[in-house]
Amino acid sequence: MEPVTSAPVSVTINGEVYERDVDARRLLVHFIRDDLMLTGTHIGCDTGNCGACTIHYEGRAIKSCMMLAVQADGASIETIESLAEDGALHPLQQAFSEHHALQCGYCTPGMIMSAKHLLDHNPEPTEGEIRRAIQGNICRCTGYVNIVEAIAAAAKGEVSA
């Protein structure tokens, strides 16, 4: 295909197919937030450091601010909006609440998506593995103490239903 400055994109997000024409320069995170109005995925920096925009792309946690929307054509994506089922919180969401792992909540969606990626691949992580798994997610409120506890609790299934 010859280079184009805009292209049709078809992407499956949280099980739903979205089709849009999008500028080649539009970042995936802006496509998700501005074009699809899925505003649970956040933006906290402009250098790929903060992880607030973390989503699952083809089953892997990535930062949606370091991809173009056109790159995602044909891909399958999960965002924070996919976790709770019929109003029932995902165990990680429940654990974050029970352990006070969020204050302002701005980093929380990205943090939870990184934690989910960890537990998807490593159901019984050590504390060190938990900290390593969320190294790419900055939280300015909690000092991470309760976040690490919450992820450990979710892994052990120690959450009230």
Add this chain to the structure above:
Amino acid sequence: MRVAGTRTYAAPREQVWQVLNDPAEMAGLMPGVESFEIEDETHWKAKVKVPLGLGSMRMSINFEQTESQPPEHARLHAKGNGVGAIMSMETAFHLSEEAGGTGMQWEADVRIFGQVASMGQRVIQPIVNQQVQNVLNAIDERVSATQAEGGEAAPETGSSAAEEGVHPGSPEAYSKEPEGPTQSA
């Protein structure tokens, strides 16, 4: 940030002076120069594309020759505008006759402003060195070319880092040895 160095050319001073004072030709030799126009004796404009592997930094640069004492000494001021970057350069060279050729003492004071300056402190120094190397190499080429045109292609006693097989920006390019540029932030 200041960069300075000395070089020697196996060519008469007038010839080196000619090369250094033919901006259009010089521009033609420099990598990344997209367009060049001479406004008058002492004012030139150039559009350059500084190649940076990942992409190119476009800049429109205005040159003004602020001093000129043929065939010895000239001083140049350049101001460049690019996206997120403003470049201001004060540069001068001094030519002296030496046994079998011409010695050049040069210096440049380069200042970068804007977002690029904030984000690139760590890399601006080496990038400036790389560009300086490009210019020096262009001069070398031109001087030897005119030599060739002049008939006897005498080898240069001086040299650019690149000719020594040293990659611009590698430690040698920083060394305080007279051959390479040196800088003080």
Add this chain to the structure above:
Amino acid sequence: MLLSEVAYTRPASVDDAVRLLAEHDGARPLAGGQTLINVMKARAAAPDVLVDLADLDELRSVSVGPEGGLELGPMTTCTELIRSSAVNEKRPILAEVAAQIADVQVRNRGTIGGNVCSNDPTNHFPPVLVAAGATMTIASTAGERDVPAEEFFLGVYLTACGPGELLTRIAVPPAEEGDGFASVAIGVDGTCIVNAAATVRDGHARVALGCVAAAPVLLTAAADEGAVREAVRGAGLEPPSDLHGPAEYRRRLADVVAARAVANAMGAS
């Protein structure tokens, strides 16, 4: 955020990719994008055309060559290197270092090819590949050429893989006695302030220093702490200064980190 306008294409073959890179002035390959997209956010140095290598599976393979070395497709991600049994068997240092780069999300997208082709002076892989004596294969419409890693890294963001060219293979020779890596970084596994990679063979060490010049600095010395420190001190390093450390600090870290890299290599041997 908010990139300049750019054209995008996703070729189906390496030949196609090379053709597109040759045909379009200002075209650049897009690998994992973990450096390139960020640079584009700043708009300072932006490509005009992005040639997305995502569909080029032939660039994503990890195989063992005839001499028992590794042949790495440049599109191999850090995560794939970490998990590759071939890598962990033949040259585990690559997996070990990959695991120190940035964070999980970046490692899931970031590729070894992108890491070396962006050649930020603080990157991890350039010194590792120089110390290991890797060979880079570069393709263009004119054909393929091999470049030794120590000649590949030319300057900040500059490599032997120029406009119109594409890195298609990274060949890493079989392991010698041992490989080691050491760094002083900003925080745990943060951006390197100084890093060093070392390869040891019959009492001799090849050490490549990162962050102290625009490209990795290669040194050889007897594989003992004193000799290595001596060699580094004698290298006449003129490291850049920045807010994370003045040149003098980097110069002093260089011999410490080099010695630690060699010690790790010998420990690993």
Add this chain to the structure above:
Amino acid sequence: MSSTTTAPERVEAPQKGFAGQSIPRKEDRRLVQGQGVYADDVRRHEMGYVHFVRSPYAHAAITSIDVSKAAALEGVYGTLIGEEVAALTDPFFQLSVPPGSEIKDYALAVGKVRFVGDTVAAVVARTRELARDAAELVEVEYEPLPVVIDPQRALDDGAAVLHEDAGSNLVWEGTFDWGDFDAALAEADRVVRIDRLHFDRFSSTPLETSGAVVEYDRGTGQWTLHANNQFPGFAIIMMGPALRAGMDKLRFVSQDIGGGFGNKICTHPQLVALCLLARKLNRPVQWTEWRTDQHTGNSHGNERVFLDVEVPVKADGTMLGFRCKAIDDAGAYSRYEPLGCIIWAQVTPGLYRWRNVHIDFTQVVTNKSPCGPNRGYSRMQHLWFTERLIDIVAHELELDPVEIRKRNYIRAEEMPYETPNGCVYDSGDYARCLDIALGLVGYDGLEERRKEAESRGKLLGVGIGSTLDSGTNNFGQSQLLNPDLQFSGNNEVATVKLDIFGEVVVTLGTTPQGQSHETTASQVVADLLGVTPDDVQVRAGHDSYWNTHAGFSGTYASQFAVTGLGAVKGATEMLADQIRRLAAVILGADGPEGIELDGGFAKRVDNPEAALPFMACGAIINANNAGLPPELDDVTLNCRYVYRPPFQVPDTERKFGNLTLTYAMQIHVCVLEVDPETGVYEILDYAAVDDCGRRIHPQIVEGQVHGATAHGLGAAMFESFPYDEEGTPLAANFYEYHVPHALDMPPLKTDAIESPSPFTSLGTKGMGEGGGASIHAVCAALQDALRAAGNAIVTDSHNPYHRVWELLENPEASRALVRVEAS
């Protein structure tokens, strides 16, 4: 003693019930699902995206601005430049006295720029990307001017002047002199002199940057600002006069705010630019400040230098006070300053019984991003200074850092304690908190650990830090800076109502950014009305049109547990009383005291069977009120209460008076290990003990302690905003400005005691800032570790690895700054 605040109010025993319990947070359900609504989530039909053109120069005259190319770009809606702003608005009101009061500060730079990132113009376009494209087409010609970077040189002859109208770089200067310092010098056995201590510039950098959607209603001339500003009360006071509009024309709305830490107080310049654009273009305008904008152009914490410090000390280690010169760097504009020149005085002697204090305080402008409140605002710098004094004195006189603290701490039995400048520390037991903290890190076993570290070639150090969270400001302190200012006291509002179906609805005047106001308010209300927190609906966020907004409404300065919950308690008690009066009539009880509220019913005390459900109460008053007796005419079941803390205007002559109502505190202990070859250090063990009086929700309090500790550790190890000699900011994003991530943070051990405040009706104290303690704990631990390797003195608040390496390489340089003299 200031008579108003030391007469203790009745402190109620903790209510049986929900206050004091760590119940599930009401905010969490939406936030963990990504259903929060933050500034950048607000959408309006046909809104235009704003991009600011920012200065590349730290100091330059603007010789021309040409927006024609930008305006001509397809998809661009309009532009705004400084000349228009100067014509359409008045300069922001300045708090200082001359010359600082003469500073002219507008929404966009007018005539010249004064820091890299200063806003020069704004463009509005159909998409975010187009707006940035257009911003690049705005042609600005600058004439660079000499820059002022070092605050110590800002007042030199010949230094460039940032604000010609002021004619000087001085913002404010004044002398604070309490007790008798010369007498203290005479009484002392030794005097410790320190030439220079330096507190670095950094900021808490909330993860959500600033932003807003601003709408203008031409019919009513009213602006609606969906903005994450955290102190609308202040913003409106600044913006109304500038826009030449009545206060009520500015409606501030926010739901969720992604962290603030003070950094979201001074966004009024950008918001005014948005107001002008919304009116000029007659369309909603949206602005998001990107991270690089935030680091280069948003509030930084004040940089402060302490010079010629003198500390008189008795032979037994009793310190009698201190004298010094302080120079505070406000950055390029005074947008909340010079309040930082007085806020520190809330904690003048730190935790110590020092009675003789003399400070010559000067604040200057420099070509850097303007300073503003930053978690621990102005006290952080000063408390770090007092803790440095303790540890440098102990170090030089070879006194034990624990002993010297206990000797100089204000004692529990001395509370309430009046400081030399008339502030009243309400309660606390500092020595006890210290003992608990030391226990948590195994202080007694540290000498063995030190030896073990030495055997590995490492240097182990332990350090103590403390913080005082002075909360609930008496804004009368502004009059100590400028007697003409008409601010004093404080206030906050809450409304509690019983709706037609018996629903309890609470409206707050605050703008929380993670402080869990919905949760803690519901606990207080539930206990007073005899219902559960689930029965209490607390409206999310803030809307100044809810009529639950007062002059000082907002969320800042550690005060919600006092002002916010004080208002909630007052309004709930009013509602409870009205329900009792109504029920007494309906149920035929003899008076309201014959009625108790329990389980959602108003019951007769003498006959619990006779009960009126809240639903009936709500229905009667709101929808079925014919025939009610006249004595119920004032019963609305919709009760608004304004809490006003008991303050007097301070004595402006002596700069004396009570500046804050409560004093929460924390003691931190840090154990770290230094690699002497590289200066790299690692925190091995960390403890923080908190005392904020009665805790409504212990888990939330602990979370605040964790967060404040992380900010302090970040500032100590990684975070600072250096500028080069051209005035270029060198940490313009999270790539260069490293904030601690999960692997950087040590395990934290926490504990708490409760010393209820005698001055608040719930026994609570405001808390949450606290960050300073960890900055100092690290400095002290480093100094302790380096004792064995050159004995350097730590004189900076920010100590990255290379700084520690420099202290190891050249300890003499730091030692030369300290002297001990016989008095």
